[in-house]
């Protein structure tokens with residue numbers, strides 16, 4: 001079997017990755033494995049960074065190309081086009097500025113768009129608003145489970161209102 | 168690096184998580200949790216100017232110095248390290264592949280037992296890590312959660328109620344958490360059940376990785392199970408899922424070891440005895456060969472086939488001591504591959520006699 005990167009040398013490193021029951025394989029020669037830094041997998045358990053970021057570039061964005069290039073984050077100065085190219089977000093305010101692009105992206109990568117884990121201690125005390133939104137979102141989940149859709153709509157409105165205040 | 172002795176001290180001390188004293192340590196080599204955190208209002212490292220990196224590093228180091236968990240910590244400036252020295256920390260599971268290439272204002276903070284460590288200005292402003300021996304993800308989570316709380320007292324994290332902890336890469340957004348177990352599965356590899364088992368136990372949001380197959384450069388049958396999804400799930404659920412799936416893999420591995428033992432007892436004993444014999448008597452040995460043989464000996468130890476090996480700690484330590492950069496740092500200079508092979512063989516002979 002030939003190396004999947006150079007296509008010339010015999011592959012001696014056979015990586016296996018099983019995600020959601022699906023097996024993916026990657027075959028590399030020693031030279032290419034070394035180059036990627038994957039020649040000692042035991043010592044770098046993060047390998048082989050399954051190229052999730054490819055999805056950053058793949059994802060269709062239903063917005064005019066012009067906007068993607070001209071709207072810039074006021075803190076880091078990046079456009080969404082820049083972020084896409086590099087596959088990395090610029091700063092915390094990018095998450096607000098590019099919310100409409102990042103929401104479908106995160107949904108595709110993560111399957112969800114709302115945090116339900118830990119919140120910073122300070123956030124709990126100082127930022128009462130964040131805490132309130134967080135609690136409402138938990139409640140929202142509950143009422144949806146119970147199929148109380150009217151109440152769900154109310155909570156959703158309340159969340160939107162609070163989110164606007166926060167900005 | 169300016170301070171060579173610091174490195175040699177680290178090279179000569181055993182990481183706390185290598186002791187092999189955790190539950191299921193003969194299958195679960197180690198477990199670890201890392202949290203990605205960023206500071207509010209600062210550009211993330213992939214795009215940050217050096218003066219920004221300097222500011223974030225100062226802020227984080229300031230908070231680290233106030234933390235009880237880092238009282239005995241060493242702060243290592245990555246930019247002062249030579250390539251071999253960087254490799255050394257990579258082999259010790261303390262820095263990442265990305266970090267190894269980094270420039271100014273990158274720091275590694277590591278406490279004496281190497282259970283808790285911190286990479287400053289990697290892809291995120293910092294990444295906190297805790298590693299434990301065996302299957303102790305709960306313990307690792309409790310500890311890292313407390314350290315995170317303490318660090319946060321003096322830092323303003325980039326956090327949004329909608330998306331949680333904001334990270335440079337969208338694959339970490341939310342909890343910023345990666346929980347993983349490093350499993351030693353020679354039984355499943357030898358009985359050729361590894362594929363089926365990994366596929367069977369894999370579930371939504373988890374990933375299993377490893378090297379495998381005929382003609383593979385031997386690397387000792389190690390596999391890693393970790394979470395893929397970080398958003399919309401609680402930290403405790405991630406810990407639970409990865410822990411549960413790892414436990415299933417442990418059970419399958421134990422079954423496979425029993426099958427091996429029952430079906431081909433003599434062959435197995437021969438195989439393991441030869442591996443031990445080579446390790447105990449070789450004078451030149453490559454990293455790959457040593458890794459492969461140690462994996463067999465590790466299996467032999469857990470099946471009580473090697474009365475000469477006193478505990479698993481010796482084997483765990485050896486897996487690290489034989490890595491190329493470890494040997495060179497211990498020796499205090501860069502070595503040719505021949506000299507490394509010679510020294511590696513010596514280290515193994517001596518360690519097995521301990």
Ligand SMILES: [Zn+2]
Pocket residue numbers: 003004005006007008009028029030031032033
């Ligand atoms: Zn190649």
Ligand SMILES: [Zn+2]
Pocket residue numbers: 073074075076077078090091092093094095
């Ligand atoms: Zn930005």
